Amino acid sequence: MPDANITKKALAASMKKLMEEKPFDKISVIDICEGCGMNRKSFYYHFKDKYDLVNWIFYTDFIILASSSSYTDGWDLLQAVVELFYRDQSFYICALEIDGQNSFREYFYESTEPIFNLFTSAIGDVDGMGPLDNHYVVDIFLVIIYRWLKEGCVMGPEKFTTYLRHVMILVGKKLTEGSL
Structure with missing residues (x-):
């Protein structure tokens, strides 16, 4: 499970950075994934959505x-x-x-x-x-x-x-x- 937490933390860091730059409703899952070098599949493996x-x-x-x-x-x-x-x-x-x-x-x-x-x-x-x-x-x-x-x-x-x-x-x- 440590790898799962590393992935989640990377996605979280990307989300936090994006939320400093633009409104939440303008942030896409693709933006979050690009911010940490991951793909959408990795995102959806861990989270239902950006909320x-x-x-x-x-x-x-x-x-x-x-x-x-x-x-x-x-x-x-x-x-x-x-x-x-x-x-x-x-x-x-x-x-x-x-x-x-x-x-x-x-x-x-x-x-x-x-x-x-x-x-x-x-x-x-x-x-x-x-x-x-x-x-x-x-x-x-x-x-x-x-x-x-x-x-x-x-x-x-x-x-x-x-x-x-x-x-x-x-x-x-x-x-x-x-x-x-």
Whole structure:
């Protein structure tokens, strides 16, 4: 299986480079393959389509990391996600702009729902608000982190995480009070 990972990583590197140069909808599988000297057959052996490749990149960047690490609470997880998105800003800006079926946002929701349970528990524990719906938490996270990335990450990851934490707690309180 090591050869499969080498191939996947080469395709991923090609995709990331292309996403820095042009919009996702203008990138073809042929472009991705040419960028790393592979053929379409190799691509389709590993991935269903370019959406699948983008999702695999996130999976290898974060999901494996999150499931193999032990976070003490949801806030540690939040910090890890912010740092991941910060390290690879251009890729994640483009990924978050993909719309439609099989989009990165859709995959993000599906793949992080169990992981974000830690996070919603941490928010809900603040002032005894009770559990929050993961969808609200993920929505808040994606909207705010997208803006932060698009604006050039004007505050560093640690400061941004603190800011994001305060916003999410405030919104969580408003949701549980029914005033939002």
